Structures are given as structure tokens and as C-alpha cells.
Amino acid sequence: MDRRYEVYVTPDAEQNLFDIWKYLALDLQVPEIADDYVDRLASDAAKLDHTPYRHERVQDEPWHSRGVRRFLSEAFWIYYTVDDEKGIVWILNYILVRRDQLKALARHRP
Numbered sequence: 001m002d003r004r005y006e007v008y009v010t011p012d013a014e015q016n017l018f019d020i021w022k023y024l025a026l027d028l029q030v031p032e033i034a035d036d037y038v039d040r041l042a043s044d045a046a047k048l049d050h051t052p053y054r055h056e057r058v059q060d061e062p063w064h065s066r067g068v069r070r071f072l073s074e075a076f077w078i079y080y081t082v083d084d085e086k087g088i089v090w091i092l093n094y095i096l097v098r099r100d101q102l103k104a105l106a107r108h109r110p
Contacts, residue, residue, distance in 0.1 A: 005049050005082070009042075009091045016094040017041065020076075037074065041094055044073040045080070048089045052082045060102055068092065068105075077101060 009017075017038050024034035055071040057064050058079070070077045079092040095104045 002050050003087070005052055005087050005089045007046050007049050007089045007091065009045070010093075013091045013093050020094065041073050041076060041078070044071075045078050045091045048080060048091075052080070052089045058105075063105060072097070079105065 020041070021034045021038045024037060025031040028034075052069075055069045058068045058070055063079075067081050068079055069081065070079045072078075073094075075097050076094045077097060078094055081090045081092065082088075083090065093105065095101055
């Protein structure tokens with residue numbers, strides 16, 4: 001039987017999702033698209049519950065040594081860590097692909 005992990009979203013990642021929703025719903029005025037888009041991002045992150053190690057670690061330090069991993073969903077990198085001992089996947093951030101990833105990560109220390 002495969003091991004299942006609990007997937008938790010950090011406050012930083014929750015804020016990222018809210019900011020994404022707010023931009024789409026309020027700035028671009030497409031609330032129905034905003035709801036679907038954020039749901040897809042959250043759903044993709046939730047899939048880490050059964051195979052959290054399928055994505056490689058970020059190569060840049062200090063994130064590599066902290067076990068930070070990432071994968072692409074829509075136009076965002078989803079950053080996360082795995083606490084194997086507790087069986088928890090922590091979603092750290094959703095960062096737009098075209099942003100400077102290291103600069104954005106530096107604002108959110110894992």
C-alpha cells in the first residue's frame with residue numbers, strides 16, 4: 001500500500017493564492033476564471049499526497065540543502081518541502097514562472 005502524506009499550505013502560499021485570485025478576479029475582472037485557476041493550482045498541489053518525491057530538489061542554495069522541491073502548474077512554480085517523519089508536505093509558495101525565482105524565494109524563507 002502506498003504511503004499517503006497530509007498536504008498543508010503555509011500562510012505564505014495561502015497569500016500567494018489569494019493574490020493570484022485577486023489579480024484575476026478584481027484587476028482583470030474575470031472572477032469565474034479566477035476561481036477555476038486557483039482551484040487547479042490547489043488541486044495540483046494536493047496531488048503531492050501520494051508521490052511527494054517525484055520532483056527534484058531546487059538546485060540553488062540554501063533551498064537545496066533545506067529540501068525544497070518545485071514543480072510547474074499552469075504559469076506558476078509550486079515550491080514545497082516534505083517532512084517524511086511526520087508524513088507532511090508543506091506547500092511553501094506559488095511563484096509566477098516569469099518572476100525572478102531566487103529573489104521571490106528569498107522573501108519567503110522556508
